[in-house]
Amino acid sequence: MASQLAREWFGIQQFPAATQSKLHELLGKLKQENVNTLTILVMGKGGVGKSSTVNSILGERVAAVSAFQSEGLRPMMCSRTRAGFTLNIIDTPGLVEGGYVNEQALEIIKRFLLNKTIDVLLYVDRLDAYRVDSLDRQVIKAITDTFGKRIWRRALIVLTHAQLSPPDGLNYDDFFAKRSEALLKYIHLGAHFKKQELQESVTPVVLVENSGRCKTNDNGEKILPDGTAWIPNLVEVITVVIANGSKPITVDQKLIDGPNPNARGKLFIPLILAFQYFFIVKPIQKVIKQDIAKESKPLWELRDLGLANRKF
């Protein structure tokens, strides 16, 4: 875990010159806005390419990547500084285990994030997964439950494996649009966005291709099928998200524990008790009295009380 010492960002030099200049420009912009540190949290299901994306962004092989096995069992933070600017990227283990959200992993992540501030969340999924299912929803719900709804205003959806040929004659753009739409819908469901909030914040979707066989343009930048260089694009979108006015999320003990349901409304208990006494117990007592009054007495009892008047 390299969280303590922030190393100089050498990886940036690996990037093609065009990418480097673009990144410098963006970082400079951030610095102008008095942002000196940028903490990016990368989350997602297992095997979607979280670690690879981290590696790609940093231009270094910081996270061990394995094609067939999940490697990251613990979260890991890489800090890099460049020209007085610190970039923290937190890579996390996959959130899914055995068809369910792995609460244990989530628990570890929470504990790891204690006392850190998250500027941006990268929710990573694959572009070439055709379907979204309830598992996605559970993962999104777990993230929402952990960090609160507002995390999604600081989030990007990152779709990896961008370099694919869409199935059966679908247009690439159509496919991408459909895929991102489906995913966004689930995010809105999982995060319980209200309609109004929905309109306010549109979580941007960014494409990523980590593969070494990724096409490059003339400048040597890795590009997407539509020709944009994705690393500068990603960073640019990140800066846009940061600039959208929402607050970064500080993870403290309270956030980790979640709201304590046992403490909620405790102060009102005396009031509730009074309400129950006057509006439930008392009325029931009254109804019982009515019952007693209304109770159909047998005829012989009525006669004995002199109520019959010889009518029966």
Place this chain on the structure above:
Amino acid sequence: MAFCAQRLPLGAQIPLSCSARDRRSASAAASAPIPSHHLKCVLSSAKTPSSKSPTNWTRKKTLASFFSSALASAAGGGFLLHFSTPVPPPGNTGGSGGGGGGWGWGGFGGGEGGGFWSQIFSPLAAIAREEDPMGGGGPEWDSHGLPANIVVQLSKLSGFKRYKISEILFFDRRHGTAVAGTEDSFFEMVSLHPGGVYTKAQLQKELENLASCGMFEKVDLEGKTKPDGTLALTVSFTESTWQSADAFRCINVGLMPQTKQMDMDTDMTDREKLEYFRKQEKDYRRRIDRSRPCLLPMPVHREVLEMLREHGRVSARLLQRIRDRVQKWYHDEGYACAQVVNFGNLNTKEVVCEVVEGDVTQLAIQFQDKLGNVCEGNTQLAVVRRELPKQLRPGHVFNIEAGKQALRNINSLALFSNIEVNPRPDEKNEGGIIVEIKLRELEQQSAEASIQPGGTVSFEHRNIKGLNRSMVGSVTSSNLLNPQDDLSFKLEYVHPYVDGVYNPRNRTFRASCFNSRKLSPVFTGGPGVDEVPPVWIDRVGFKANITEAFTRQSKFTYGLVMEEITTRDETSSICTHGARALPIGGLSMDGPPTTLSGTGIDRMAFAQANITRDNTKFVNGAVVGERDVFQLDQGLGIGSKFPFFNRHQLTLTRFVQLKQVEEAAGKPPPPVLVLHGHYGGCVGDLPSYDAFTLGGPYSVRGYSMGELGACRNILELAAELRIPVRNTHIYAFAEHGNDLGSSKDVKGNPTEFFRRAGHGSSYGVGVKLGLVRAEYAVDHTAGEIQLILVNNCNHSVWPATLGNAGHPTPEDGGFHLDAFEETFFDVPPG
């Protein structure tokens, strides 16, 4: 939600058949055979004297005295309300049924007037009496020794012979016709039977009886010889008649001295006669004025008027019919001691019917020992007295329903093994009734111990100070030599009449020490989750509360509970968190915390209140009415982590009768729609063991206990339609349970941790087979089908459920259901 299951064993509406002792054992879920009770209610009463007792009819000019040596006997009636609890034969169901008892009318005859009610207690004796009212009779008889077919006057018969009467004929001289039909009221006047053997003296006495009974102006007995040596008896008569009347009055002459008939001198002058009649009339008027109004209602009154109008002249037979009608009403309404004693004011426009209604003059309570001797009782009389309906007190008219109610109420005290409510005539007060209540007390102390390696030791001290206070304790362990594993104990003190035994307010103080061990339904897996390691909740504590009973069913309880809760895993070691099996094997021990303190042991004190409003009643065996329960646990901030909470539950149940039915024994019950709603919620500290659980036979049927979730707020809705079929009913139900999104508000979110849905619905059908319920429930989410069998009887059943070809046998062919247990098993799909 098995509405009836919670209720049936209590049989609250039929306390007659279900004594308090039953109830106690049922709640304790006793292992021993539950004592059941035989119920015997003997109610014998003088059958309407119209049948046998000859009412004396004396004809006077204005006053026909219509009574009755039978007055004392009849008014005194003899009947006995009886309740006894003998040692139960094993396997007898005392639980809910009206099983072994009923109100029987043991009829008897007799007409010798007072003095025989002592025999009434035995219906057999009464029957024996009926057999030979005249004491004659034997197989042997003498032939009349005369030629056949001649008419013999009674006086001509031999005094030494025993004649056999083969036939009795009535001949109405006024109309010159023979009266036919055995239903005619004349037949019951005559105590002779065709086929009986009588002496001349007996026949003469019979004639005297007939002549003096007031029905006949003139009556004669004639014999006609038959060829076979027997006699055919002809009763030729002229019926008494009076002038027609168009008014009717019924007066209550109970406790009034009978009018004395002044003899009329035959040699009175006309003037003296007139004077005499006038005086008599005046006396009678005064008597009417002094009499009290009677209970006879207008409809019957009008009916009688109709009879008078139709008939024209008032005849003896008409009066008899009026008497029967009036008495029938009284007896139908439960005034078993009521008796028409006299018709007065005859030969005027108004017929006055004098009734002795059976006024209670004294209420006597006495105790009996085992041998039936009167003894001093330990129970304070006030305890018994407050259970008696006031209609049994002096000054009220005795009604058998009041007697029954007294019987039921006293029985519910569970203090007596034998209860008799017995009205008997007051000798000092003519027409008065003394209500006698005889009680045999139960043993005050009892101790029981069954000691094998495992067993139960229990003791009981009942009726302390004669005020029905009791102290009951029991200790049970499956291994008394090493009891720390599963020792369960209970010690309870009950102190009724907190406000004093004379205060009508009925509050009972209860204090108990208890412990219990239950499997927590919070730590249960949802569908598709492997076996979840069970968590046991052990509670040890002390509880004190006061219950105020408003009615037999509605009550308000409030008190204090102090308890220590320990959560344990399978190995009985204390556990702090729920666990879940991981796919890789092994257990994830980071589940929801089991206790508030997090240590596995919680101690807390809280206040508890429960108000129940219940006006349900049985309509031909079906429950109909409304039941509302509000329960509140209020934490006081005393205990581990200073728990402060308000946990509340409101349950509303409506039993809606869908069709009006006639209410009578043996009539079919109405179809009933049951609507049930249950809301529960908790504000403040909520340990997992106090969370509400969804699913299970009392929540959403078709799921196992807690299968749907554990939550902070709960809403359950259910509807059930019960349709009577023959002696039982079938029912269909639909139920829904919802956590209202509050599962996440339980610490550790056990609903999600064990992958449960948090809500669910089910529907199904069921049938009640005697005391066993079988139902078939389909749950909505998984489409899983469950067959549920609930045993509501107080002994175990062992139904074998066998599959047939191609279908597997569920539960390995059979299972065993202990009393009040239930089982459910999943039906394999297909």
